[in-house]
Amino acid sequence: MEIIMYILIMGLSGGVGVLLLRTGRATRLVRQALQREMRTINDELKRAEHNPARQFELLDPIYRKVVFQVRSKVKMKRTELEQLVSDELNQIIKCRRSAVWSSVAVTGRNVLALIMLVVSAVGGYATYQEAKIIEWPGSQQVVSSSATILDDTFELPRQITSSEELGMALAYHMSRFDESFQIRYIGKTNDFDETMESAWAWLEANHIYVFRLSRGGESQYRDHGGYVDLEVNLAYDMTTEESHQIAARVERIIQEIPIGLNDYEKVKYVNDFVVLNTAYNLDSTASPYTPYSILFNGEGVCEGYALTTLLLLEKTGVETRYISGEVGTELHAWNLVKLDGDWYHLDTTWNDPVPNRPGEVGYDYFLVSDATLRADHTWEEGKYPVTAVGDYK
Template sequence: MGHTFIPFILVLISFTLTYWLYRTFIRQWTIQRALRQELQRIDALLRRHEHNPAKQFELLDPVYRSVLFRVHPKLKMERGKLEEFVSEELNRLIKSKRSSLWSSVTVFGRGMLTVLMLGIGMASGYVAYTETDLTARFGPVAVESEAMPLLGETYALPSQIASPEELGMALAYHMSRFDETFSIRYIGKTKDFEETMDAAWDWLEANHIYVFRLSRGGESQYRDHGGYVDLDMKLTYDMTTEEAHQIAARVERIVQEMPIGLNDFEKVKYVNDFVVLNTAYNLESAASPYTPYSILFNGEGVCEGYALTTLLLLEAAGVETRYISGEVETGLHAWNLVKLDGEWYHLDTTWNDPVPNQPGKVGYDYFLVSDATLRADHTWEEGKYPVTAMANYQ
């Protein structure tokens, strides 16, 4: 049985005990209160006939019957059991001061124990509530984003954030707005929140790589309040909102200028040639070399800029494309996967661009190649990405 069920078991046990204790407490308290009221009324007579058992019985019998009559409608017990309880309680109260005091202590103790068990039940219920995925109860509801569309896509902010996916959606929303500081309230499972954050970033990378790559990093802090977490983010970006919109406009124009009637292969070749012919590899570019802005407006950049630009252009042209992060001999590297005729192929526009730059020359050594070919000098986490065709594209 998983740990998630433990709080529910505690809730069930504690509330069952609470109910039982409450019933016994109410029963004893009601009977004792009624008896004390009746005994107080005849206290002087009982003292006067302290050594006359027959007279005391004569005085106590009406008390017994009166209490039975008063409490029976309230307690709704079987007549026989009620008579037994009233008789036992009456005997304790008149037997001695010690037994009377003990009876009062018993009532008080049961009352306190009832409150304690109720508290345990409520605490267990709270734990069970916070440990349960709130999405299963309420379901995610998205509200329309106020952000400007980024490359034609408007990102939505979930009305509640209770899963890594919804946390990733919230990050996408704020990052697409280029928010430098923002806060997110997470109401899902708060245990191991750092793992939840990692999963949210993984989701964002897998589903919105362009947004994921907008930021070069930043700071994050979170406060765990027990049932929810407040996350504070402070991010830096490689480009501005205005530059992002300029990129979108430039991508649209480049795609519109493609020759009419190109098939998918021809579109891929067109984009490969366009990026290579209009870009020089340069880490010291005027704008951030990691962005499509530097590639499209300054004609220079590094592998991340090449791969993101290739991604944006091919997606705008209707060709299914992925962005890959991996490594080569010189360090970290980025390139693309392209889907043609139902098969995936690698496309590395950075390595198709001669270094040093040779204007007018385009390489094709890394144009639509298979996993087997690319493994010669590239490595990547293969389980994260689609498997390519067995051979290079022919």
């Protein structure tokens, strides 16, 4: 029995909403923006006609840019705008080649970019070689970590028999920035689609860092009746070499932290370091969504701020979470920090003055409560710990 399916391999929590209403003006603005941006990559896109990975690299920034450009010009919910841009891009791509773009969740100013390219099966699926069930090297567990890819805690389970173990296997490959990899799943195969969805949900909950650094890609599997062979192709916002450079840079930063600081002082040190050394910039030299752009180019957007803050605070031993939500109609990302047994919000992006003012640090979003943050931030509160009743004193 053979099943060929291209599936959504990542998405923002809650999924992409259903488009309820579109205005003719919004559609026109989106279409015009897409056509304008697509003209800049026409020749490259033609050369990449039979290279889905390269097509993805070309179209990903176009999608991000158009959502960012149009968001302030139309009165639409975030999910509606994302779906509208996705559908219009789908129509353009259909006219150029036999491929289908699926639902996409991307970002506006504050960048939580995720995109997925679903490529039609043309000419059938290449037959896999039959093989014995692989005994994977490594242990049966992955050390729990909400963020880090800066050590060797990710190990490949010996056998993949559950959605959690499948999530562990994904974390293993993604922590190494493997662009193409295969996984053999020997658990129940009657609803592998649901197993995959659960695996990605587990990955997001347990290894948010590797989850956020992947831009998506394509996935296909074959059900052999007793086991499933899964093949995954991913694109990333960073490279393995950049990851190694980040690891070394984080170590140096941590070594420079004064000895004897308590947890509050560590959080303040990290907040100040990120703000003082970063300028908000969507058009950064490197991908603005990454700690690499923050730590080596001193620029980026909220996802880069939040992931960098997460890495640094985890390295100091302070319990930290990455949180995604919205400010108005724009996507945003920040952190939760645990001090003295209670959680508090820390938004290093919004603590950084815009336009950038060197030497100045804000504290309006430094260790604040749910009640304080609700004034201008929204998030899926049931997914994250409840904070202390008041701001940290």
